[in-house]
Amino acid sequence: MKLTIRKIVVSGILGAIAILLGVTPLGLIAVPTPLGHATILHIPAILGGLLEGPVVGLLIGFIFGLISFIRATLPMFSDPLVAILPRLFIGITAYLAYAATRKINPYLGYTLAGIVGTATNTVFVLGMAVIRDYLTVELAVTFGLAQGIPEMIVATVLTVLLVSSIKRIRGFEDPAGSNR
Amino acid sequence: MTRNLTLGIYLPGKTALHCLDPRTKIAGASGLILLLILTNNYAAYASFAAFTIALILAAKIPLRFALKGLRPMLPFLAIMWVFQLLFQKPPGAAVIFSWGIINITDAGLHIGTLMSIRVLLLFLVTTILTLTTSTVELTDGAEALLRPLQKIGLPAQELALTMVITLRFVPTLAEEAEKIIKAQTARGVDFGRGNFIRRTFQLFPVLLPLFINAFKRADELITAMESRCYTGGAGRTKMKVLRMGRSDYLAWVVFAVFAAIQVVLMIKVGRPY
Known part of the structure; x- marks a missing residue:
């Protein structure tokens, strides 16, 4: 695997946003869920996957996992298998969902990437928590629905808004005005 | 907002633990985490807790610092323990307490308690690592540890x-x-x-x-x-070349002995449920 300068730098800086969201109240939206808030910490990973490809998504997911491991407030996140491993896949699945549907309609691609990326986070983390005995299956399903669905709405809305605006402003889709 | 930006707090110091090569510390902490993930009984956890306390004393970390990050986690930990108690019912587990619709099994009690101890110890190990190692040392050490893997891409x-x-x-x-x-x-x-x-x-x-x-x-x-x-x-x-010293080799010996004890305890005592 060879990492280009672009991939290194973009992962580094979007990873910094993930950490910033993680250590400030910016990353949490007050929502009536079991935890009292919905996280948007995984959005940099989804955006990285969408805009720069799966490798960047994976690296940002790793940084997100690391920060949630080091600053664990939920008990199960002091286990690296729950905190870090599932997060590696967020950017990859988001990219795959986008790549599979962008030909039909780019906005469908963004929406699906937001949904699939968030679902990856929720399902893999809770799945790992069940495997590692932190939660029972029934509890994980209840928790996943109550916490995961509002998170999915929040993350999908933000992903679609952010990606379409970033692409428009940076001229990603306009080859003549491209500044990549 | 920018004031409280820390990735885990680093506590500068000159103790033996602070002065170890970051490679030793990262590999050691990873080894300890792996041991914790595999640990499955109270005896092994007790010996692990003793080792963790020894590490905290050796690093001269004030207990207040070590436990500070734990406070926001405690209510969740208590809730998870209760949930394990109420809902963890593997087939064949003996019911030890029953009141109305509430049935508590011995397996639920053990799984919940072991999980809580494991989480506390995992948290302490990570905290000790970040308290005694600056972020620069951490990245340097991680890079040096991963360098052999460059050969496989x-x-x-x-x-x-x-x-x-x-x-x-x-x-x-x-x-x-x-x-x-x-x-x-x-x-x-x-x-x-x-x-x-x-x-x-x-x-x-x-x-x-x-x-x-x-x-x-x-x-x-x-x-x-x-x-x-x-x-x-x-x-x-590199401007600063990492060097393993005598204390690093000593640390490796201590770790190896401790890991051996843990493995023996895991195998001999076994799961309590």
């Missing part, structure tokens, strides 16, 4: 660079986020009002400039690196 040097860029840009972006929030407040965005859909939309005028600026900075950095012919890790040397 893992870009260790590039990964370390990614981490360095991340750490470098967190304060910059935090400052920027603060400016953006002030600017948008001045323009009349009312943060923290309304239902959660509205709150989501309120975040957009903060996040969009943040991401756009981040990409702009990325482009500038890419241009700067490319114009200086950055080519990655081949042939690069």
Whole structure:
């Protein structure tokens, strides 16, 4: 695997946003869920996957996992298998969902990437928590629905808004005005 | 907002633990985490706890620091313990307490208690590592540990660079986020009002400039690196070369003995349920 300068730098800086969201109240939206808030910490990973490809998504997911491991407030996140491993896949699945549907309609691609990326986070983390005995299956399903669905709405809305605006402003889709 | 930006707190010091090579500390902490993940009974956890306390004493970490990060976790830990008690009912487990619809099995009690101990110890091990090792040492050590994997295609040097860029840009972006929030407040965005859909939309005028600026900075950095012919890790040397000393070898011996004890305890005693 060879990492280009672009991939290194973009992962580094979007990873910094993930950490910033993680250590400030910016990353949490007050929502009536079991935890009292919905996280948007995984959005940099989804955006990285969408805009720069799966490798960047994976690296940002790793940084997100690391920060949630080091600053664990939920008990199960002091286990690296729950905190870090599932997060590696967020950017990859988001990219795959986008790549599979962008030909039909780019906005469908963004929406699906937001949904699939968030679902990856929720399902893999809770799945790992069940495997590692932190939660029972029934509890994980209840928790996943109550916490995961509002998170999915929040993350999908933000992903679609952010990606379409970033692409428009940076001229990603306009080859003549491209500044990549 | 920028004041409390720490990735785990580093407590400078001159103890034996502080002065160990970061490679020893990272590998040692990973080894301890692996042991914890595999540990399955009270005896092994008790010996692990004794070892952790010895580490805290050796690093001269004030107990207040070690336990500070634990406080927000405790209520969740208590809730999870109760949930395990109420809902963990593997087939064949003996019911030890029953009242109305509530049935508590011995397996539920053991799984919940073991999980709580494991979480506490995992947290302490990570805290000891971040308290005694600065972030620069951590990235340096991680890079050095991953370097052998370069032969099978893992870009260790590039990964370390990614981490360095991340750490470098967190304060910059935090400052920027603060400016953006002030600017948008001045323009009349009312943060923290309304239902959660509205709150989501309120975040957009903060996040969009943040991401756009981040990409702009990325482009500038890419241009700067490319114009200086950055080519990655081949042939690069370090200003500070990591060296293993006698204390590192001693630490390895201590770790090996401790790991052996743990493995014996895990096998001999076995799961309590």
